[in-house]
Amino acid sequence: MGAGAWGTALAKVLADAGNSVRLWSRRPELADEINRTHRNAGYLDGRLPDAIQATSDHAEALGGACTVLLAVPSQTLRANLTQWKDSIGTDTTLVSLAKGIELGTLMRMSQVIVQVAGVDPSRVAVVSGPNLASEIAQGQPAATVVACTDSGRAVALQRALATGYFRPYTNSDVIGAEVGGACKNVIALACGMAAGCGLGENTAAAIITRGLAEIMRLGIALGAKPATLAGLAGIGDLVATCMSPHSRNRSFGERLGSGGTMAAALAASGGHVAEGVTSCESVLALASSYDVEMPLTEAVHRVCHRGLSVNEAVALLLGRSTKPE
Template sequence: MADYQDLLVERLRVDGRDEDGGSRLLAHGAGGRAEDGPDGWEPVERRTEIVDVAGAEPVRVDVVETARGPLLVLDRRRPDAPALDLADGTEVEGLALRAPSRVLADAGAEVAMWGRRLEVVAAVAGGRGNPAYLPGVALPDAVTATTDPRRALEGADVVVLALPSQSLRGVLGGVADAVPAGAPLVSLAKGLESGSRLRMSEVVAEASGAARERVAVVSGPNLAREIAERQPTATVVAAHAPDVAAEVAAACATPVFRPYTHHDVLGVELGGVVKNVVGLAVGMAEGLGYGDNAKASIITRGLAQTSRLAVALGAEAATLAGLAGMGDLVATCASPLSRNHQTGVQLGRGLDVGAAARVVRQTAEGVRSAPSVLALARSAGVEMPIVEQVVDVVEGRVHAREAARLLLARDLKHEAG
């Protein structure tokens, strides 16, 4: 089976008879989540298709299709049964094929975006895209925009939070009462909250009052501009509740955007946070005029130090070798689109943080997160020399050139130590 097709388990219920005597079926929405309750049942489409066969008689095919895709198996405990012939109210589990065309339509469903800047919202709402942030990119018609967060939240099945880490608590806390009950809350932000040093999934749960099982994070090599241009991209959807991760993944998958689910929320979030700090360091090396050996060395040692911290805090080492660790680190450190990378370049050229921010003009999360990462590392007894030097440069204590000299002058040691 192609790599971009998925088999989903569908909860099905027999609900009376069709005119031809076969069982009429209902499917439970979103792949059959138990907590959707009895109201989540939706009709299953049934039709006959005639398939032309070269050199033979046409074949009649009975197609049974849920909102996710056609059912390949009606009852997975009796996969060979040609049809369902069961009493009313009986529940079975079928298998549906989620095909790319269906996913595209699903992912292109209705998106109500909230923004605080009137000119950005007016452009999106007026069908002119988002020229301030994504010049030249046409947005789907299904994306609407409003400056009223409560309107954007009305009836939402999934709430996605795409805000800088230091703003997330204030914005979400102000509208927590308007978040629809039961809707998963998804954080895209890659930072730690200054002061509390909390990860964004923790901030989301605290600010909204939602159980941590309702919160998901999406992270990975996900440069916004490339995604908006529909360039092929993979990502990770992590949640403590597997069904929430699966629901969010299903909602955002398209033929060119492939989410993997994960259970290691801590590892996925830390990967996204620390790669920004390492991205600053790689940018500094570039700004200093250093070559690819230096950049590859920072990336590799940066990943080793990130994994050390993550494991000490309870994450799994393998998570950091995946898309949300190595994948995101490589994208940030290699791409001129990365704001952390670009900010690092300006710091390497000798600008201070304020001047670098005025050049880059968008959020470089590593600047605010670096001191929190260092504090976390110290409290966990983990050495993170690259982060230490980035903090000293960001806080104006040393020039990037001196930071590089100090890193190279450290005592010799075993690479795996």
């Protein structure tokens, strides 16, 4: 459900693994384009498998589906799922592909799904890892985490996603997978800002490492397992998003770091706001409610929402009192 880059890339993975796939697009003209040309050129390069059938009718997409992957942006998930829930089967596995914390409620995406769809948490899974959509669409080797408290559903989804180039690992720690996915976009913005103002690899390494430290503090406070955040859904996803030029969050941060305004960065991104710009607000609020200190996240929030310059943010972070690691 969602024909953006990530939704389309996973639809390709599922089709390549031998599944019959229906891909829902909000725009009828995009669904027609995919069916006619077997391409989604606005988001990804390359031809899509014939096993993918696109539609803009959510009831048609959901009817009879045993697994539903939710690939809409995190802040629109609630509104979309409210429209879709009556078309979802009574034992369907619901899979969150969105990475974020909902503004206002401060809920993780799996919690939003449980509340809106009225399903047991054991029916909800999360897919998260170092998964840049463009590389996966090209068939480059990648790995991911399938997190679900129901081991049977996790294994079924693992088998559905396993291809020669895409390797899924199962995990029962839904909280850890979601915290890692939500927070890494914010740290990627910080890495981009540093690169944009001319800082090098030492700085990037420090941001990634200290970013992981604050992600782990929040994750552990919420009940996540440290091992999850030390794995693919944590450090793996963090490194890929922080370092890749294909990462929207890193690229957005780089534009800000090179002196661009929020409006200019938004225009250069084709009007798409990087997920971390919204997430930094909800992640910081969630951290505050658990009395967890997240200085990098706070600095990104001040740049994106409070008018602080990137140079001022760097000076602020370097001026913090020294302490043991």
